[in-house]
Amino acid sequence: MIAVQPQLQASPGTAQPQSFARRFMARPAGVGAAVFLLLLVLACVAAALIAPDNPGTQDLTDVLSGPSAHHLLGTDTLGRDVLSRLLYGGQRSLLSVAEGLAVVLALGVPLGLAAGYRGGGPDRALSRGAEMVMAIPPIIIILVVLAVIPGSENAAMLVFGLLGAPSMLRVVRGATLKVREEPYVTAGRLCGLSPLQVVRRHVLPRVAGPIIVQASIFAAYALLFETGLAYLGLTASSNSPTWGGMVAEASTVIEQQEWLLIPSGALIAITILAFGLLGDAVRDAAAMQDASPAHRRRATVPRDAARHAAPACPPAAPTADEAALLSVRGLSVTGQGRAGQTLVVDSVGFDVFPGETVGLVGESGCGKTVTALAVLRLLPGSLAVTGGQAQWAGHDLLAMPDRAFDALRGSALAYVSQEPQSSLDPSFTVGSQLAEVIRRHDRVPRSAARARAADLLRQVELPDPRRTARAYPHELSGGMAQRAALALALAGRPELLIADEPTTALDVTVQAEMLALLRRLARETGLAVLLITHDWGVVADICDRTIVMYAGQVVERGGVQDLFDRPLHPYTLGLLRSHPSLACAGQPITALPGRVVPPGAWPTGCRFAPRCGFADDACRAGPILLTEHRAGRQARCVHTEQVLPDEVSTR
């Protein structure tokens, strides 16, 4: 009991009001709406005190006048002061909204809490009932009420509240379901609080946000509805003004005085808008609260980090290798976040030569995928290339015009992604997607495209190509979908295939088949492959050379065999040692300690230093350069000599 108590104290329900209020205050539209509504309510309540005129006082010598010093908003058909009538009319409209809202809250909130917290039978019954009520067109029901009790606005609004309650019930139920399983609620239950106490203390504060949002939405609809009924004259009473009634009155004199329409109509619209803006602001403020503290911290770090990281890139990129198919130099990618810019990929350089398979290796979050997407010009909007080049047949892929690059898509560079199922359009058959790509590249009639689609599916070793062509992506297994995606990538007869973890999502047996297929294709067609992976088994299986990335930088490069035998960088060494199938007999498998430092938090010195057993002050002093150790072997480490002998002895 005592142990649980602090946890209860830490319940977000008790900690949140202040911070929520602060976040809400940061939204000018929401604050403006709240202030407007507050002033409106005060003004209408105090109408008797502040209205310049009695709403019923007629002045037939001054009818339909526009705004003037005497009548700020003009006068109506009987010379009555429009501003005064609006203030008095607002009493009725706002009271109606309050009536409806009271019903919605009184019914929707407790029933929603009960349905969400209890679950089971009561939940099903309440949800089913709510669904049924929500399907009934409210206007018709209200009209029945008004036909039986003519002119009764109270009855109309109570029934409107009744019809609005199910929406509130659903919102509260959904929010409660989410909160119910959270630790502090469970703890409250376990330490003997009654359900009512748990709900009141721990659930209600957490679902308050959605309730306020739904209440504002309902208020907006209620006002729309109330003024509509008054406009139709179904609830208007002859002696007191209503907003809707004033619009109706103005509509009879549109030809003489257009102005009269504006004060009442605009006030209704602005008030509804204010309810809407209030709801939006509360929703946004509440949504931010769900973001974890870690999330928020990350959002604030990047600015300094970008400044720190900047000097790490060498100013001039080395020249491209002309023999290479793809020669990347000094590639930098920057993320644009709310809190500023973050360097994500830092001066990456590598070459892929015709026909070879190159592995791009590193843990998740090292920038491998971003590097690939940058070369393919497929970066999402939040990321942008901020430096470097990618030479392809004498042209810089990153600098060429969109149209020129589009011509290379699929025919020079192709791409296979990690998720086999979601990498095909679910709405079209495999064959139709293949045919579209084939027709784009080959400019052949439909029938020829279909034939070639079948050929491609055969080439990627899919059984029964014709049936596969007719299938939708969801009808394929993961392995089949990945083969189909590969067929799509090969349709333009590319020279370089960039494959991003093409086997990660597949079963182990299917992985082996997929790798065998890639190897066969590379050998038979001379296709060069840039293979992104974190799996050394895959690298050992099919790669000729390897590039190791860590924290946005290349940290080591070399031929696969050489790199396996003599890793130069402690990171490579650590990765190799932590791989079960590569570890040597009698040697313990050691997991690499710590985690990849996220972009924005990179240290000024060696970025691997915090996780490295060899690290000393020299590593932390400043940026480490990628240095050539011997021909074809580079590493970004000042202690390569210490790394080496250790590993040689183990092999």
Next chain:
Amino acid sequence: MLSLIGRRLALSLPLLVIVPTVTFLLAALIPGDVARTILGTDATQAQYLQLRQSLGLNEPLLTRYFTWLGNALHGNLGTSLFWQQPVTSLLDSRVPVTLSLVIGATAVATAVGVVFGVVAALRAGVVGKIVDAIAMVGLAIPNFFLGLLLVTWFAVTLRAFPATGYVPFSQSPGDWLRSIVLPVITLAVPGIAVIAKQTRDAMLEVLDRPFIRTLRAAGVPGRSIIGKHALRNAAIPVVTVIGLIFIGSLSGTVLVETVFALPGLGGLVVQATSQHDLPLIQGVAVYFTVAVICVNLLVDLTYSWLDPRVRVS
């Protein structure tokens, strides 16, 4: 496909019973005497008793309900108290007006909303904010106020369209079109706002999916990515909203037909309310419910056409 239609119908048909039942029970259970309300204060006791008799108010509630329901199942929705005509024939003659408006408004809202939404998805930032702002305002303006503003500008000042009245299509297609332009726009505005926002959100979500990258990298041109692949997948949530817009427009006709003095179901039901013509209101409830069921069915069929996964399951 047939079984899908069957299943959907089985789910939505209860509505056809529930809505009239609710209106019937409401009319019966609300405190207040319909016969007294209809006659007003000047009527004699004999007139009052006779009206109660002709309304069947002396029968027990259940008897009245099942008589009404039985008649309704045979296509007889009773007789209008005010018009003294069969409800169905009164309503049938007005259906074309309301359908013209609602179908027109849904079509306009869909066309304009989807274009706005796609543009906003592709030009994030300022354009997205503008679409948000327009959506907010479009939803906040009460349709009767918007209708009157349009009348003021386009009918009174510019004389481009008639302010009120309806011309049947069979009489003059051109005049028919002119007579429904302003009401259709009035009804369509909130729909445009909702559809634009939904389309933008759906497009942004789809454009973020891996298959967009795969197809783009394989060489599918940008216009096919947007116009074919992204739009087709984004259409699924948008279709739901279009169905809701149709149903919302149906309710909207109650006000808009009154503003533009159009002889449709919406205007009629308002008159029926002031005339305490319960059979007529219940008749409109049945007609609206049938329309809602048809639209829901159409939405479901569209789903299965758009999404192959629905088709199979």
